[in-house]
Each structure stands twice: as C-alpha cells, then as structure tokens.
Amino acid sequence: MPTFQIDCLLEYQVHEPTEFIFQVEASKHAWQNILHEEIVISSMSKAMSEMPAIAIKHFDRDQGVNRFARLSAPAEQLFRLHYQAHVETSIPTRPIDAEENAIHLLPSETFYYLAPSRFCESDLLERMAQRTFGHIPTGYQRVQTICDWIYAHIIYESGSSDHTTSAKDILVSRAGVCRDFAHLAIAICRALDIPARFVFGYMPFYQAMPDFHAIFEVYLGQQWVLFDATKMGPIEEFVRVGTGLDAKDVPFASFFGQAELLKIQPQIHKLEA
Amino acid sequence: MPTFQIDCLLEYQVHEPTEFIFQVEASKHAWQNILHEEIVISSMSKAMSEMPAIAIKHFDRDQGVNRFARLSAPAEQLFRLHYQAHVETSIPTRPIDAEENAIHLLPSETFYYLAPSRFCESDLLERMAQRTFGHIPTGYQRVQTICDWIYAHIIYESGSSDHTTSAKDILVSRAGVCRDFAHLAIAICRALDIPARFVFGYMPFYQAMPDFHAIFEVYLGQQWVLFDATKMGPIEEFVRVGTGLDAKDVPFASFFGQAELLKIQPQIHKLEA
Amino acid sequence: MPTFQIDCLLEYQVHEPTEFIFQVEASKHAWQNILHEEIVISSMSKAMSEMPAIAIKHFDRDQGVNRFARLSAPAEQLFRLHYQAHVETSIPTRPIDAEENAIHLLPSETFYYLAPSRFCESDLLERMAQRTFGHIPTGYQRVQTICDWIYAHIIYESGSSDHTTSAKDILVSRAGVCRDFAHLAIAICRALDIPARFVFGYMPFYQAMPDFHAIFEVYLGQQWVLFDATKMGPIEEFVRVGTGLDAKDVPFASFFGQAELLKIQPQIHKLEA
Amino acid sequence: MPTFQIDCLLEYQVHEPTEFIFQVEASKHAWQNILHEEIVISSMSKAMSEMPAIAIKHFDRDQGVNRFARLSAPAEQLFRLHYQAHVETSIPTRPIDAEENAIHLLPSETFYYLAPSRFCESDLLERMAQRTFGHIPTGYQRVQTICDWIYAHIIYESGSSDHTTSAKDILVSRAGVCRDFAHLAIAICRALDIPARFVFGYMPFYQAMPDFHAIFEVYLGQQWVLFDATKMGPIEEFVRVGTGLDAKDVPFASFFGQAELLKIQPQIHKLEA
The missing domain is CATH 2.60.40.2250 (Immunoglobulin-like)
Known part of the structure; x- marks a missing residue:
C-alpha cells in the first residue's frame, strides 16, 4: 500500500x-x-x-x-x-466492469446523492444528460465517457470561474477549474440517476503547481468509485479530505x-x- | 399539550x-x-x-x-x-427576546446551515441581505422583519414558480408559494450569518385548501426557532415532517x-x- | 416565381x-x-x-x-x-459555397447583428461556440453544421420554453420551439463573428399545425442567407414578416x-x- | 447655452x-x-x-x-x-411636472423602447416593478423615485460587475457601476410601460476620475427626459454620444x-x- x-x-x-x-x-x-x-x-x-x-x-x-x-x-x-x-x-483497483444499479436496487442511503445541490443543478440538466449520454451503455464506461466529454468540451482555465459558479454556468461558459469539472460531472450523473458526490483532497499533479484537488465519486456495483474529469494526476495517489454534496459542503x-x-x-x- | x-x-x-x-x-x-x-x-x-x-x-x-x-x-x-x-x-413559546449568536459562539454543528444550498443561494444575496437588513437590530426581531419584508414584497401565487425555482429567482420574479417564501428567508438569514434551515410538515391553514406546508427555522439563543413568512396558519399548530437544507432535501x-x-x-x- | x-x-x-x-x-x-x-x-x-x-x-x-x-x-x-x-x-438559390467575411470586410451596417441581444446572449457563448464549431471550415457549411447540431441536440417540444427563454437557457434545458432554435443558432453565429438575425413569417409545415415560424439569417458572401434549424418546412417557401435582433423585436x-x-x-x- | x-x-x-x-x-x-x-x-x-x-x-x-x-x-x-x-x-429644463403617457397615446416609434433587451430584462421584472413602484403617483416623480430607490439599494462599486451583467443580475447582487444603474432603471421603467433607453456620453463628475458615463432617458409628456440614478454629476452638463436599447447597442x-x-x-x- x-x-x-x-x-x-x-x-x-x-x-x-x-x-x-x-x-x-x-x-x-x-x-x-x-x-x-x-x-x-x-x-x-x-x-x-x-x-x-x-x-x-x-x-x-x-x-x-x-x-x-x-x-x-x-x-x-x-x-x-x-x-x-x-x-x-x-484505493480499490478501478472496477472497469462495474454496473450502474437499477433504481430499486440502490441502497437507501445513496438517494441523498441523486438530488440536486447548490453547484450541481441536476434537475436542470436532465434532457442534456439524456440527450448526450442516454444512449451510451451504462456502467463504469458511461461515467468515463462523461469525464471524457467534459475534458473535451470544457477548458481548464484558472480564474475563469469563481466560488459561485455552478454546473449550469459551466455548461454555458465552457471553462472552469477542477471543482467546476467535478460539479458538472456530478450534475450529469445525478440527472442519469447515478448517485454522485464531491470529493476533495490532495493529489500530486503531473504538471500544475501544488493545490487542493477536487474530483468526484459515483456509486457503481456495490461501491463508490472515484473519477477525475481533469486528468491532472494519478487518481490512485489521491488522499481524501472531504466528501459532500458539492464544494460548498467541504471548503x-x-x-x-x-x-x-x-x-x-x-x-x-x-x-x- | x-x-x-x-x-x-x-x-x-x-x-x-x-x-x-x-x-x-x-x-x-x-x-x-x-x-x-x-x-x-x-x-x-x-x-x-x-x-x-x-x-x-x-x-x-x-x-x-x-x-x-x-x-x-x-x-x-x-x-x-x-x-x-x-x-x-x-413547540416552545416564541422566544421574542432571543439573540443572534456571535459567530465564535455558534455551536459547530450549526455551521452546516450557514452554507448556500440548491434553492437558497445565500452566497449571491450577501449585499442584498446586508443592504436591506444589515442595519436592523439583530435577533428574533430581525428574523421577523425578514419575514414581514418577504410577505410584503413577494406575491403568493400558485403556479408562479416550479420545482426548480430558487431564492434568487424569487427575488427577481417576486412571486412564489410557501417553499419559495421559506427559501428566500433562509438565503437571507444565512447571508447574515444566521444558521437557517428548511422545515416542512402539516399545518391547519386559515383559508387555503389542505396541503403540505413549508416554513423555516433559525438558530437563535441556544435553540432553533420556527418562522413562517407566509402567515397562512398558526405556527404553534405545525407538525414537523422534514428538516433539511432546502426543499430538495426533504420532498x-x-x-x-x-x-x-x-x-x-x-x-x-x-x-x- | x-x-x-x-x-x-x-x-x-x-x-x-x-x-x-x-x-x-x-x-x-x-x-x-x-x-x-x-x-x-x-x-x-x-x-x-x-x-x-x-x-x-x-x-x-x-x-x-x-x-x-x-x-x-x-x-x-x-x-x-x-x-x-x-x-x-x-428567395435566392441557396449559396452553398458562400464564404464568411473577414471582419475587416464586413459592411458596417452588419455589425449591429454581431452584438448580443435579449434572447441571444452571444457574449456568454463564445467558448462554447469556439470549442464546438471553431475548427469547422468556415462559410455556408459551418452555419449548416450549427443548424444540424441544434437539430440533433435540442428537442423540439411545445410548452418546454416560454416567452422569457433565451439561447443560454436552451443550451442548458435542451428543449424549445422554433424561436428558441433560431435564438440559439443566432447566438452561436454571433459568437463566431457571423452577423445573424431573427426572421419570422409564414411557412407551410411538413407536418405541424399552421403557425407562425421563426428562422434566422446570416450574412455570408455579400448577402443575407436564410437558415432553419428546425427542418419543419421548405425554406424556399417562406414568406417574411419580421426581421430583427431576436423575437422581442418582432412579436x-x-x-x-x-x-x-x-x-x-x-x-x-x-x-x- | x-x-x-x-x-x-x-x-x-x-x-x-x-x-x-x-x-x-x-x-x-x-x-x-x-x-x-x-x-x-x-x-x-x-x-x-x-x-x-x-x-x-x-x-x-x-x-x-x-x-x-x-x-x-x-x-x-x-x-x-x-x-x-x-x-x-x-438640454431642456427638467420637466418635473411631466406626465407618463397612457399606452394608447404613446407615439408608435416609442414602443421599441418598451421591449426587453440584452441587459434590461423588463419581462422578468414586471412584478418587482409593480410591487415596488406600482402605487407611486405616475410621471416624472415616479421615475425619480425609481432612481432614488436604485441609489439607496445598489452599491456603486467598480469591478463588482462585468460586461455581461444585466439588470436582473444587479437586482440580486446589489452592486454595479453606472451602466448597471442605468440598466436596472430602464428595465423597471419598461416593466411599468414607460419607454426607456440607454444613453452614454461625457459628464464632469463631482468626484470620480474622468470616464464615460451611462445614464438613461424616458419618454414623458411629449419628450425624452434624461435621468441619472448614480448622482455622480450634473445631468445638465452631459454631452451625449450614444443612444440605444442598452450598453451593447452603444459601446x-x-x-x-x-x-x-x-x-x-x-x-x-x-x-x-
């Protein structure tokens, strides 16, 4: 370890x-x-x-x-x-075959992470999520596809967002930092009925200066699985500090x-x- | 009782x-x-x-x-x-002399209710809250003043808002239902550093048809105190069902x-x- | 004729x-x-x-x-x-080889149609437009690609939007009617420095009930060219009633x-x- | 002169x-x-x-x-x-007795200035305008009351807004610069069926550093009347440069x-x- x-x-x-x-x-x-x-x-x-x-x-x-x-x-x-x-x-090995859960099989305590939150307005992104990711085979690979889409469509740019910026804003402005990437991913996952939450902590970056890092985790199979839409560092070297609905839960x-x-x-x- | x-x-x-x-x-x-x-x-x-x-x-x-x-x-x-x-x-007698707490005296578990949430964007309403209520003597009476302001400035109108409407939206549109009144009150209180949360349950209305009712509570003195900006029924006859950050926590x-x-x-x- | x-x-x-x-x-x-x-x-x-x-x-x-x-x-x-x-x-034959104009060659009177308007917030969609359509060969085919993207990504649904809905809203909600399709197209074109304006009038629909129809036109080569992102009828059978910045100009x-x-x-x- | x-x-x-x-x-x-x-x-x-x-x-x-x-x-x-x-x-002497026009008496060319625009979403502020200013005697004094309300409720603060900020945003954030003050005033006036438009130009400020200044004008009696909600300088010493729907018309x-x-x-x- x-x-x-x-x-x-x-x-x-x-x-x-x-x-x-x-x-x-x-x-x-x-x-x-x-x-x-x-x-x-x-x-x-x-x-x-x-x-x-x-x-x-x-x-x-x-x-x-x-x-x-x-x-x-x-x-x-x-x-x-x-x-x-x-x-x-x-951190468990990446469960690349993990399935999404049918709603009636989700543990009751995960429903809390299906609801919208301050920075993750999943209620507003339902059609976008369905239209863009609804047809993709469900499970780990779908969440990875969401990460890849965000990486391709959102520009990582310091100073392009602020502490009031939400997933909806990012979908319009198309630029943000790690917390914004996480927020958008979470909002999309929740809109697809995949429990998702915000995680922040320490990660050694490939290139960027040291800073806190924000990623997210979703409930697949019978476990929470970490994902990072920013590709800024090795997710298996992440040390967790906070877990919550979104960034306002765990500043x-x-x-x-x-x-x-x-x-x-x-x-x-x-x-x- | x-x-x-x-x-x-x-x-x-x-x-x-x-x-x-x-x-x-x-x-x-x-x-x-x-x-x-x-x-x-x-x-x-x-x-x-x-x-x-x-x-x-x-x-x-x-x-x-x-x-x-x-x-x-x-x-x-x-x-x-x-x-x-x-x-x-x-329900305790209304503590009309209850004081707001200085930040350093607030119990640690109440801080959770100072942060913004999906429908209560207190982070966006800071200046509005300060400008409108910052000069009012603090404590129970200030929260009551906030309720009165909302009652005077927001029109109660069924169908004027929907399940995605937030405090910020209501501040612009000036119309909503009980949950919107509660959301706006909560957002303003949090912006003033008063812990506030959403409460819903049963209340016998003076005139309206039976329905669930949404109110809010704030932390004053050493207790949570219920408030209702809608004036639709007797708050001392309220039976609580849910308590949370806002309506999305407790549908x-x-x-x-x-x-x-x-x-x-x-x-x-x-x-x- | x-x-x-x-x-x-x-x-x-x-x-x-x-x-x-x-x-x-x-x-x-x-x-x-x-x-x-x-x-x-x-x-x-x-x-x-x-x-x-x-x-x-x-x-x-x-x-x-x-x-x-x-x-x-x-x-x-x-x-x-x-x-x-x-x-x-x-209506002129569709000029499928028409070029976009370099900014310094645009007629001065077309600049008015590069600015954002009530329902076409091109100022907010610059990165989205660049990221999604910036790499596509410019000219008639790029505008057609924008239309096709809108047709593929936005659901045409009566009642999904209202008279306050803007291009930004549609980009989030992903549903609208003809005026919303036109607004989004116009906002994207303006964000790419292509003069674009709202046009409404009469068109025989393929299937829908008779109604006014909203489309848009962009300045390509030395002419304004009509486009319709909804594919609801033959654009060459359109009779123009109004031309303006967006729907609020020409109700x-x-x-x-x-x-x-x-x-x-x-x-x-x-x-x- | x-x-x-x-x-x-x-x-x-x-x-x-x-x-x-x-x-x-x-x-x-x-x-x-x-x-x-x-x-x-x-x-x-x-x-x-x-x-x-x-x-x-x-x-x-x-x-x-x-x-x-x-x-x-x-x-x-x-x-x-x-x-x-x-x-x-x-500039004509301030017509402090000027009346608002009944809708059916307004000149047809003024209707253009009743519609919402990019930065003046009068369509969203109707209830706010009615609720706050609907009961005030109409005419010059009502417009002055709107200016006074804005001056009292919005903080003038450089850097608090940007070039995408609209009247609706200002109503929430409660801070802005001269163009934001003008936008909010215009949106409120239009929501009350008073034709209003954006004016910018040169004005000697009482205290601030030289800069362009944005004010607005409304149609009262049979004339356009200048107003300035910022109180930054003598309106009778204003030299006009641009007149339009809002700031995006006349940068x-x-x-x-x-x-x-x-x-x-x-x-x-x-x-x-």
Missing part, C-alpha cells in the same frame, strides 16, 4: 477577530490509514513577535469522513496553519471576519516503499 | 415500474410525540381489482428527524398511500419511473383537549 | 380597453412582392352584435421591412384580425391591457403556377 | 490585425451643436517609430444620433485615438482581434461663458 506525506501550509493576514473553520485533515475513511498527523497553528503580531497559542476545536461529520478544525483568530495577526501527515491508502477553509489568504501550499508526495 | 390528527392521502397512477420514496411521517423530534401512526399502501389494477400488498422499506436520516418510506410499485396500478397519526406537540415524494399524482390530501386537525 | 396565399386569423377576447400592435403583414423586402393584401378587423360585443369599426394605425420600421398595425380595442369585445395576402417570392402581437388569445391560425399555401 | 470641451484619449496595444469600431464622437442630436471636432489616430511601431496613417471609415445610425469610426489596425502597434470637440448643449469601443486597452481618458470640462 502506498504511503503519502502531506505538508499543507496556509497563511492568512487577519484584520479583525475572525472565526476560521478548516478542513485540511485526511479523512477517516475505509481506504486510508492515517499513520501520523499534526496540525500546528502559529501566529505573529504585526511586529513579528510570536503570539500566544490559539486553541483549536476539532469536530467532524459523517463519522470522521469530514473533519474540521475551528479556531478564533484575534485581529492584526499573521496567522499560519501547518498540517503534516503520513497517510497510507488502499478547505471558511472564515467569518476580515482576513486575507496570503499563501496556500497543499503539498503531497509519495513515499518510497 | 395540543394533539393533532393527521390524515394524509396520496394517490398515483403508475404507468411503469416505479420506485417511490415518501416523506410524510411525523418527525421524531424533541418537540413532538407520536402517539399513534399507521401507513397503509393499497393498489388496484386497471380492472380495479385489489392487488397484492407492496412491501415498504423504512429508513431515516438524522436520528429519525427525517423518516422515509420506500417502495417499488409495479406498472399499471392505481396506487394509494394513506398515513394517519396522532401527534402531541410542544414529500420522489419517484423514479413514470407515474402521475392524482390526489394529494394532507389533512391535519387539532383534537379537542 | 412562386406565389403564396396567406390567410391569418387572430381572435382575442378583450376584457378591458387594450392597445394592440400586430406584426402579421408580409414584409416589404427585396425578395417578395405583395400582389394583394387586406387586413380586416371585426369585433362583436358580448351579445354578439356587430360593433363599430376600430381604426388601424399603420407604421413601419426599417423601410417597411417591419410593418405594424396598431389599434385600440374597447373593453368587452370579441375581437378578430384577419389578414389575407398574395405574395410572390424570389406577431403585443398588447397592453387584459385580453386573451382565443384563436391563432396563420395559414399559408402555395398557389399553382 | 453652455459649451463643453471634450478631450478623449484611448490607447491600445495591438497584438494582431484588429478591427476597431469606436463610438466616442458627440451625437448629432437636437440638444447639442458640435462647434468643432477632430479625431486623430496615431500609431507607433514597437520600436516607437511613427507608422503610416490608418484610414478611418465613418458611419452612423439613427440620423447621426449614433456615430461610429471604424478602422483596421495592423499588428504590433501602439495605437492611439484622440477625439477633441467643442459642443454647445441645450465606446468594440474590437475584433487581440488588443489591450492601455489608457482611457474621456475628459470633459465646461468652458467659461
């Missing part, structure tokens, strides 16, 4: 007392084993003198699949979060107050066996 | 094998006590002969706050669901297949003490 | 004094010669007695390319407009007041030589 | 052969008299050597109300347009090719009597 070292640094200039909720910690998920982890908060005053430690409150949702670190940062600080972890993963950071993101360095690399 | 009798009848013509998920059962919630309940499915063939019983699978989310009845209806049936219950409720019925809703009669009346 | 007989009947129930502006008369356009025409207004009171004649004011735009009949209908009338005409047309009827359309019968048939 | 000196400088870096259409010249309009004007194009190569003159083609629409200067710029140039003019204006510059706007300095000042 491959092991990954994660080294994630976030730095903020805090202008007024600000509440932060971070989701940067590796997920407690069947496919991954956290060998070691540490989250360190440090802060400096304007005069660059060390400040008293800020207390972290940890909480989670979904039995630890989504883990959060919450803290109250005082004003006028240079504030830094540093998360380090060693995570062993065991790497939410904050309430006035603060400025100065640095974001979510690095991952595979450790030698 | 008041007690209510619920009598909910749904009738469908089913054209092909169809999977149904119903959410019509009273919620298992601290404010209500289900004294008795029964859900009966009956179906007739085209020739109006009685058909074999259809098995119901029950499941829930959120510790029974949301309860679902799932079933697979065969083709060519006249299919009827009948839910009857006696429910005793104890009274979802179905997958070809079927037609023939009758919907969600009746409630208060029993004499 | 073929000659067509047009027989267009519109009938309204007028509830309060209502101002009507009709655009049903054949266009004064180089490709058509109006041999004869007559517009007759008649109205009945509730008691079905004949009412005094209503005066028509005629006006036009664009040197008679768009002709309007305006009138003030009193309240409580059954009101009928009847337009009859014989029109000889000479067959606008009215201000309370009235109800009871009957719409825009018939056309080709006269034997 | 006041006289104004206009001095407008635009500078572009042109990367590839690019077609420009400029609309910067004072309008030929009943309210203004162009005493003198001159438009000069100059261009430099990369090596800053003077380049051969670029020919300007002049054309107009609407009998000179909208005037355009078109030119083909070669690649790799620093390209500069300089427009200078002396314009005497005679100060359109270009087709790859070019970069380096400088924009549309200055105006009032000459001493």
Whole structure:
C-alpha cells in the first residue's frame, strides 16, 4: 500500500477577530490509514513577535469522513496553519466492469446523492444528460465517457470561474477549474440517476503547481468509485479530505471576519516503499 | 399539550415500474410525540381489482428527524398511500427576546446551515441581505422583519414558480408559494450569518385548501426557532415532517419511473383537549 | 416565381380597453412582392352584435421591412384580425459555397447583428461556440453544421420554453420551439463573428399545425442567407414578416391591457403556377 | 447655452490585425451643436517609430444620433485615438411636472423602447416593478423615485460587475457601476410601460476620475427626459454620444482581434461663458 506525506501550509493576514473553520485533515475513511498527523497553528503580531497559542476545536461529520478544525483568530495577526501527515491508502483497483444499479436496487442511503445541490443543478440538466449520454451503455464506461466529454468540451482555465459558479454556468461558459469539472460531472450523473458526490483532497499533479484537488465519486456495483474529469494526476495517489454534496459542503477553509489568504501550499508526495 | 390528527392521502397512477420514496411521517423530534401512526399502501389494477400488498422499506436520516418510506410499485396500478397519526406537540413559546449568536459562539454543528444550498443561494444575496437588513437590530426581531419584508414584497401565487425555482429567482420574479417564501428567508438569514434551515410538515391553514406546508427555522439563543413568512396558519399548530437544507432535501415524494399524482390530501386537525 | 396565399386569423377576447400592435403583414423586402393584401378587423360585443369599426394605425420600421398595425380595442369585445395576402417570392438559390467575411470586410451596417441581444446572449457563448464549431471550415457549411447540431441536440417540444427563454437557457434545458432554435443558432453565429438575425413569417409545415415560424439569417458572401434549424418546412417557401435582433423585436402581437388569445391560425399555401 | 470641451484619449496595444469600431464622437442630436471636432489616430511601431496613417471609415445610425469610426489596425502597434470637440448643449429644463403617457397615446416609434433587451430584462421584472413602484403617483416623480430607490439599494462599486451583467443580475447582487444603474432603471421603467433607453456620453463628475458615463432617458409628456440614478454629476452638463436599447447597442469601443486597452481618458470640462 502506498504511503503519502502531506505538508499543507496556509497563511492568512487577519484584520479583525475572525472565526476560521478548516478542513485540511485526511479523512477517516475505509481506504486510508492515517499513520501520523499534526496540525500546528502559529501566529505573529504585526511586529513579528510570536503570539500566544490559539486553541483549536476539532469536530467532524459523517463519522470522521469530514473533519474540521475551528479556531478564533484575534485581529492584526499573521496567522499560519501547518498540517503534516503520513497517510497510507488502499484505493480499490478501478472496477472497469462495474454496473450502474437499477433504481430499486440502490441502497437507501445513496438517494441523498441523486438530488440536486447548490453547484450541481441536476434537475436542470436532465434532457442534456439524456440527450448526450442516454444512449451510451451504462456502467463504469458511461461515467468515463462523461469525464471524457467534459475534458473535451470544457477548458481548464484558472480564474475563469469563481466560488459561485455552478454546473449550469459551466455548461454555458465552457471553462472552469477542477471543482467546476467535478460539479458538472456530478450534475450529469445525478440527472442519469447515478448517485454522485464531491470529493476533495490532495493529489500530486503531473504538471500544475501544488493545490487542493477536487474530483468526484459515483456509486457503481456495490461501491463508490472515484473519477477525475481533469486528468491532472494519478487518481490512485489521491488522499481524501472531504466528501459532500458539492464544494460548498467541504471548503478547505471558511472564515467569518476580515482576513486575507496570503499563501496556500497543499503539498503531497509519495513515499518510497 | 395540543394533539393533532393527521390524515394524509396520496394517490398515483403508475404507468411503469416505479420506485417511490415518501416523506410524510411525523418527525421524531424533541418537540413532538407520536402517539399513534399507521401507513397503509393499497393498489388496484386497471380492472380495479385489489392487488397484492407492496412491501415498504423504512429508513431515516438524522436520528429519525427525517423518516422515509420506500417502495417499488409495479406498472399499471392505481396506487394509494394513506398515513394517519396522532401527534402531541410542544413547540416552545416564541422566544421574542432571543439573540443572534456571535459567530465564535455558534455551536459547530450549526455551521452546516450557514452554507448556500440548491434553492437558497445565500452566497449571491450577501449585499442584498446586508443592504436591506444589515442595519436592523439583530435577533428574533430581525428574523421577523425578514419575514414581514418577504410577505410584503413577494406575491403568493400558485403556479408562479416550479420545482426548480430558487431564492434568487424569487427575488427577481417576486412571486412564489410557501417553499419559495421559506427559501428566500433562509438565503437571507444565512447571508447574515444566521444558521437557517428548511422545515416542512402539516399545518391547519386559515383559508387555503389542505396541503403540505413549508416554513423555516433559525438558530437563535441556544435553540432553533420556527418562522413562517407566509402567515397562512398558526405556527404553534405545525407538525414537523422534514428538516433539511432546502426543499430538495426533504420532498414529500420522489419517484423514479413514470407515474402521475392524482390526489394529494394532507389533512391535519387539532383534537379537542 | 412562386406565389403564396396567406390567410391569418387572430381572435382575442378583450376584457378591458387594450392597445394592440400586430406584426402579421408580409414584409416589404427585396425578395417578395405583395400582389394583394387586406387586413380586416371585426369585433362583436358580448351579445354578439356587430360593433363599430376600430381604426388601424399603420407604421413601419426599417423601410417597411417591419410593418405594424396598431389599434385600440374597447373593453368587452370579441375581437378578430384577419389578414389575407398574395405574395410572390424570389428567395435566392441557396449559396452553398458562400464564404464568411473577414471582419475587416464586413459592411458596417452588419455589425449591429454581431452584438448580443435579449434572447441571444452571444457574449456568454463564445467558448462554447469556439470549442464546438471553431475548427469547422468556415462559410455556408459551418452555419449548416450549427443548424444540424441544434437539430440533433435540442428537442423540439411545445410548452418546454416560454416567452422569457433565451439561447443560454436552451443550451442548458435542451428543449424549445422554433424561436428558441433560431435564438440559439443566432447566438452561436454571433459568437463566431457571423452577423445573424431573427426572421419570422409564414411557412407551410411538413407536418405541424399552421403557425407562425421563426428562422434566422446570416450574412455570408455579400448577402443575407436564410437558415432553419428546425427542418419543419421548405425554406424556399417562406414568406417574411419580421426581421430583427431576436423575437422581442418582432412579436406577431403585443398588447397592453387584459385580453386573451382565443384563436391563432396563420395559414399559408402555395398557389399553382 | 453652455459649451463643453471634450478631450478623449484611448490607447491600445495591438497584438494582431484588429478591427476597431469606436463610438466616442458627440451625437448629432437636437440638444447639442458640435462647434468643432477632430479625431486623430496615431500609431507607433514597437520600436516607437511613427507608422503610416490608418484610414478611418465613418458611419452612423439613427440620423447621426449614433456615430461610429471604424478602422483596421495592423499588428504590433501602439495605437492611439484622440477625439477633441467643442459642443454647445441645450438640454431642456427638467420637466418635473411631466406626465407618463397612457399606452394608447404613446407615439408608435416609442414602443421599441418598451421591449426587453440584452441587459434590461423588463419581462422578468414586471412584478418587482409593480410591487415596488406600482402605487407611486405616475410621471416624472415616479421615475425619480425609481432612481432614488436604485441609489439607496445598489452599491456603486467598480469591478463588482462585468460586461455581461444585466439588470436582473444587479437586482440580486446589489452592486454595479453606472451602466448597471442605468440598466436596472430602464428595465423597471419598461416593466411599468414607460419607454426607456440607454444613453452614454461625457459628464464632469463631482468626484470620480474622468470616464464615460451611462445614464438613461424616458419618454414623458411629449419628450425624452434624461435621468441619472448614480448622482455622480450634473445631468445638465452631459454631452451625449450614444443612444440605444442598452450598453451593447452603444459601446465606446468594440474590437475584433487581440488588443489591450492601455489608457482611457474621456475628459470633459465646461468652458467659461
């Protein structure tokens, strides 16, 4: 089983007392084993003198699949979060023969991932999904076809979308980043009655600068299967952080107050066996 | 404590094998006590002969706050669901002095209800919410002011919106039904950092025909408080069925297949003490 | 040159004094010669007695390319407009080798038809147009390819769109009627720097019931060329009524007041030589 | 009659052969008299050597109300347009008692300005307009009330909108610049059956940096009356350049090719009597 070292640094200039909720910690998920982890908060005053430690409150949702670190940062600080972890993963081999489930055979808990969400308006894309992918043999290959279609038709372009951009918007504008690719794929899958959800985490990119990565997973056969419409890195080297309806469920950071993101360095690399 | 009798009848013509998920059962919630309940499915063939019983699978989310009845209806049936219950409720007295919470004092589990959702694009309404309600004294009265504003500015009109209509749409079109009123209120509250969620259930209307009703609740002080921007009935006589991010979380019925809703009669009346 | 007989009947129930502006008369356009025409207004009171004649004011735009009949209908009338005409047309043979113009060679007056309009948001579809049609050899065949793509990807379905539906909406919803097909085609053409405009008029349909028809025309070579993405009838048997930016420029009827359309019968048939 | 000196400088870096259409010249309009004007194009190569003159083609629409200067710029140039003019204006005194026209009394040519356009979706804002302004006494004061409402409810913020932002968007986002203020006002007026159109030109601002300014005019009594919802300068010192349905009708510059706007300095000042 491959092991990954994660080294994630976030730095903020805090202008007024600000509440932060971070989701940067590796997920407690069947496919991954956290060998070691540490989250360190440090802060400096304007005069660059060390400040008293800020207390972290940890909480989670979904039995630890989504883990959060919450803290109250005082004003006028240079504030830094540093998360380090060693995570062993065991993502199942790609089940390229996996079938879609007939609706009456879907586990009841997967229905939640058939409904539309803020960024995945599957209710608006039903005809598009049927017209474009309705005739394709169902199962793993159909979801792969959806990924390929998105890769061919949507331009990956930083800055072309923003934090309010949804699947419907992307279908019109034809440009976005990884979260937009995932949102569109999810919306199309749900419109075809394939349970689909948003997954974000760490992935070593082939070429791009280190950043968080957003992909998605669908329920095929009796399992959730990861897919990535961006082709930016090896999906078998993905370390999961968040799982939800869409990006608004699992942001790497939410904050309430006035603060400025100065640095974001979510690095991952595979450790030698 | 008041007690209510619920009598909910749904009738469908089913054209092909169809999977149904119903959410019509009273919620298992601290404010209500289900004294008795029964859900009966009956179906007739085209020739109006009685058909074999259809098995119901029950499941829930959120510790029974949301309860679902799932079933697979065969083709060519006249299919009827009948839910009857006696429910005793104890909705707290309206806490008209309740305060909003400073962000750093909000319980961590309420943050989920600050994020935008499919029908409540709070991310898009921030300036509108600030500009219109930012200067109003915070707390219970501010939420009431939001309700009053919606009541004054949005026309209640059956058929003016559909199942894809969102808070943003309503802000433009200025017409909708109870779920739209709730969605807009929720979006505005979240934009003001007040946790807010969608609630639907049974309510005896002052004048309208019996139907499910959608309202919302916000987190004030240390409790969730129900509000209703439609003024259609007495909020203290509300029996809760579903609680979620918005209407797509808690539809009274979802179905997958070809079927037609023939009758919907969600009746409630208060029993004499 | 073929000659067509047009027989267009519109009938309204007028509830309060209502101002009507009709655009049903054949266009004064180089490709058509109006041999004869007559517009007759008649109205009945509730008691079905004949009412005094209503005066028509005629006006036009664009040197008679768009002709309007305006009138003030009193309240409580059954009101009928009847337009009859014989029109000889000479639509040029389809110029299947026509080239697109390089921007610097376009006549200045065609630039007006490169800008976005209410129902043709070409500004939002630039990447979609480039990504889907950018690589196709330019000219007549590219426009035909756009028509074919629309025909293949959009479902023609009465009632699937309404009078506020735009090209962007259709690209998402994938269903519409003739005016939506035209709007999407126009938006795509403008996004590719091909001047394009909305045309509506009379066309004998292969199968559908008589109705007004909406198509579009683009500037290729040194001429405007008609296209129809719906394939509903023979484009060489089209009689033009309106030409504009999109459907809002040239509605067959606008009215201000309370009235109800009871009957719409825009018939056309080709006269034997 | 006041006289104004206009001095407008635009500078572009042109990367590839690019077609420009400029609309910067004072309008030929009943309210203004162009005493003198001159438009000069100059261009430099990369090596800053003077380049051969670029020919300007002049054309107009609407009998000179909208005037355009078109030119083909070669690649790799620093390209500069300089427009200078002396314009005497005679904007009528504000007709504060002007009435709205009953529909049947409106001149036929004003109906064109009742229809929705790309950035002014009056068709979507009917209920909002009625609900918010329907009860206000009609006429000049109602239009002024609309301006005041916009000024109070929309935040003027550079960069908060872009060239695809429409009235509907602004109603949701509540922030924009002068063109957005004008678009929203126009959409509301049209929704109330008041003919309204977009006007842009030069105005000496009270505080802001020199820039083009967008306002609007509505048809009241028997005249078009200018209004400005931004309160950024004296409306009686406005010099008109463009008049149209909305901003897409009358952009100060359109270009087709790859070019970069380096400088924009549309200055105006009032000459001493």
